[in-house]
Structures are given as C-alpha cells and as structure tokens.
Amino acid sequence: MTHALRPLKLYLANRYFVLGVPFFIFAVVVVLSVAILAIIGTMQGFPLSEEVRESTRNNVGVLFSAPGFLVSVGVYAATRNFALALALGVTRRNFWAGTALGFVLTSAVTATTAVVGLGLEYLTNHWFIGVHVFDVHMFGNGDVTLLFVGLFVTAMACLAGGALFGTLFRAYGTVRTVMWGAAIGVAALALLALAATNEARVLAWQDAWGEWLSVSVVAAVAAAFLAGSYAAVRRATV
C-alpha cells in the first residue's frame, strides 16, 4: 500500500489542478446559468414565469461541463505522470493503483462539490432567480444520492477513459491506439444497436431502474476502462 501512495502523491502534486478545478467548472456553470436566466428576465420581466423556471430543470450543464477536463486529467496522468513515476523508481502496477486512487479522490470531490452546490441551490431558492443547476431532472430533481453517485461514476468514466487511451498510447504508439479507439467505438455502436433491437426490454429496465440504469451503465464503462488501462499499463513504456 505504501508503494501505491507514492504515485498517489505524484497525482496530487498540484492539488488545485486535480481537486480544485471541478469546483471552478461548476461555479462557471452556475454563473452562466444565472446569467442566461437574468437575460431572459430582463426581456420578460421578473419574477420569471413558472414555465421558464421549470424549463431549467432540463439544464445539463453540470453533467457535460467537466468531462473534457477530466479526460485530459486522465490522459496526463497516464502519459506524463507515468513517465515521471518510472523515472523515480515506481513499478507499473503501483503506478496504476496509486493513480486509480487519485481518480477516486477527484471523482469524490467532483460529486461532493455538486452535492454542496445542490445544498446552496436550495438555500438560495435556486440562485435567487429560480434557475435549476443541480436540482435537475437527470439527477432525480434533488435526489442527493443519485446526484453524488451519478457524477462520481461519470467522473470516474472520464478519468479512466483518458487514462486508458493515454496508456494505450504508451504501450502501443499512435497508430495502434487509433485502431484500439476505433475498435472500442465499434463495440459501443454494436451495444447501442443491440439495445435498439431490444427496445422493449430496455424500456422495461428503464421503468424498473429509472435513472439508476444510466448510472449502472456508466459505472460498467468506468470499470471496463479501468480494467483496460490495468491490462495495458503492463506493456507501457517511456
């Protein structure tokens, strides 16, 4: 365990980058969402109509704002941090374990930030003008557990996906990484096609599981990416 903590410390070397940035991303989402509603309010008059306020429950900013950043964190960890970890006498297996722990931390901080944001959203009566940022349909309209777990597994999937492709690059080079990417893309399309041809069954699952079905799928993707990066890191070189 001690040996895996060293690459974790390497991952956390710049704490602001891996733990602080999600907070700022969500803050920007809140500011932009409020700004957009303020513009609408300026045109239509305050207070905003119930219809406008309720429409912001479809706000997907909190889900789609952070993935780009999180994927880049995963890629950097698997390429740059990997190179420095090996330089400083870390084994590949320990590097993977320590970095995966780091991903858990980043994901937990991301999800916790969203939960705190949800609390603030309630405290401020939806940011003073009735805009919904965290209290949205896709996260169960204020379901704290769904918000936390949903964002946690999404962040893990993004970090692990970035790490998988970074590790594939280190193990196999550019051309074969692109081929791996294409293969993963084709596999994803095949799964979607399978779901489409079994629409009735998928809808039945959706009815039974609700939003937790999507959360489970994303969690499975994150687990598959982590397993893939573990398999690839054994062949990764500098």
Added chain:
Amino acid sequence: MTAGISVIGLTKTYGDHTVLDDLHLTFAAGKIHGLLGANGTGKTTLMSLMSRHTFPTRGRVLLDDREFGEDPRQAQRLCFVRENQLYNDAFKVRDVLRIAPDFYPTWDAATTTRLVDRFRLPPATVVKKLSRGQRSALAIVLALGSRADFTFLDEPYLGLDPGARETFYEELIRSYGAQPRTIIMSTHLVDEAAPLLEEVVVLNQGRVALQAPLEEAEALALTLSGPTTSLDRWLQEHPDHPSLTRRTLGPTATVTTLGPLSDAESASASQAQLRVTSTSLQGLVAALGNSNHEVA
C-alpha cells in the same frame, strides 16, 4: 558490496532496426561508469532497458543477480530522470521537489536544497517553462537527491553553462563521496567527465566496442604518425594495432590505433620514423565510433 547490474544477451529492435545487438555487460556496484559512444549507438536505450522503462526484444537485466520485474523494493533502488524527461504540464518546480523525497528513503534533503540554490532553480515556475539548462539542472537535483543505489544520468549537462557543469561535477563527487553507489552516466563531453569515471563502456552501432577501467581505456588510445609508406608497413606487421581512423596529408599520415605498445613495438615504430603519442579518451571513443572494431 553488491553485484551491480548484469546485462545478458540484451537485444532491442524497432521493426527492422536493431538498436542493441546481443549485449553482455556488467556494471559493477559502487562505481561511476561512463557510457560513451556516438549519437544513435543505443546509450539511452540501454539505460531505459536497465531501468525497465522499456522492454527488451531478447535478453535479461539482473539487479544484484536478481530479476526485478514488478518488485517495488527493487524498482525503488533505481533513478533515471531523462534528459528529455516528461513532466505533467501543471507541475511547478516546487511541486516536483515536494513529492520527490517520498519516493526514496535515501533522499538527501541537504544536497537538494544546496543544488536548487546553486543552480538557481525557480521554485514557482512551471516545469515546461524552464530553459533547457534548467530542466537539466532539475534532473540532476532529482538524480543526486535520490541517492538511489543505481542512478542513471543521460547527458546530464545539456544546456548547462560551463560554470553550472563545474557545479554538477563537484556535486556529483561530493554526493558519491558521501554515499558511494552505482552511477551510470552517458556523456559526449568525454574528456571533461573522464576524471569522474572509474569504468567506461563504449557502444558502437548497438554493440560493445570497449569495456574497461578508465586507466586501461586511456592507455589504449594512441596515434601513430609519419611517412605513409612506413606507417602502412608497420601496421601490416602489427595486426594487433589496427587503424581505427586515418588522416593523410601529402606524404605523411596519422592513424589512431589501440595501444599500449610493447618496448619492441615502440622501438620498431621509432626505427620506422613513426611518432607515437597518446590521445585522449575522447579521441579513442571517436575512433571506435568511426570503425567497426571491438576491443576484446
């Protein structure tokens, strides 16, 4: 004292290109080894293989007679910060220096502090913004600070001014004196680094051209000069002293060859009006690099 690093039948190929070809070497523990040779002869690749940054096509590397694989305690005995080391773009110098001590129980904080000061490394600067010389200085700080049992230095002076190079040589000796360990250093500034070295390995086209203690290697390097016909006749009569490089100027020629000469050979050279002078280790490395000769 431990056994050191053993390289057994090490071969590395990239496609059709063979970078290292069936290398057999031993880097004895507790010495400073010079890894010498022209560009592209496989020095960095050899260090990468010895530190498991990459994998061999064939062959093995033993650390103190043991395969080390994924053993973290063995891996922790190695430090190889490359001359073009990759760092996370978000890292500042102080981030790297803050975490590095956690990687080595042998970390030498006093040396690190002194080196950062002597190289004037700016702690608040992002590593990717450092100059070439400052990146080399950071690599030196990490390598010497680690006090790892097996420390690799890959052309550590790149971008350093002469004063900073002097600082490096001085600190290397000081650190090594305080805790002798195995240091393997590749360098093109052979004569400048020679006083630090105890053993030298010269690579040429992926093979070992020479492995010898420094004194022996320095004694090997000779130049013979004189009338071309006399020189050619003498070389024909003494096949143990091959012509590694040759320069002809009118009726006279100069060759670099392998010494030392026996008393009889010195006498016959003198009789043939040949002038025998010793040449530098750098001259020998260059000569071996320009020939296909391997010193047994």
